[in-house]
Amino acid sequence: SQQGEEDPQALSIQEGENATMNCSYKTSINNLQWYRQNSGRGLVHLILIRSNEREKHSGRLRVTLDTSKKSSSLLITASRAADTASYFCATAPFTGGGNKLTFGTGTQLKVEL
């Protein structure tokens, strides 16, 4: 399996704090995506960063990508209780099967009031 690793596996913070999750992967990629999953339901796409990009922002989300280290991080600023969910990174291969995603192990985020 080429599944990526995410750390931490679980993260508990207070509302208003920032949350940082890291993702490492093994092969060359076309892009890396982050998804959120609430309570075992369907996944929601958060942000996509291409292999030639180093940083991307979307609202309270900031994603970085370091292809030399094969790693990415997701930063959620000013967290809210509604951000409580599991977060997964997913990579799309550089060659062939460009839409086939390989998901990381996930980080369970809990934001407490």
Added chain:
Amino acid sequence: SAVISQKPSRDICQRGTSLTIQCQVDSQVTMMFWYRQQPGQSLTLIATANQGSEATYESGFVIDKFPISRPNLTFSTLTVSNMSPEDSSIYLCSVVTENSYEQYFGPGTRLTVT
């Protein structure tokens, strides 16, 4: 974007039986995927559902166990055959819209096999 529905949302089945899961999209899409998420685990791709041809299965998944149909560009089914408790998982379908890498997921089907 795309809106995806799945039926059933959950089911409890006896071992040895089969369950067919439906995935309906509100627009025509070229690529549809089926994933499995075992309890407390990440998602694993089962297969790519190809319209008008056989599905393309990932390593570890076979057509006899997970037959897939894709009769048109808005609908697909996944059957979990001859179920065992190890098949207890959430099964999710997803789609990719034209000129995009983002995947849109259905709400999932939570299957429990007793």
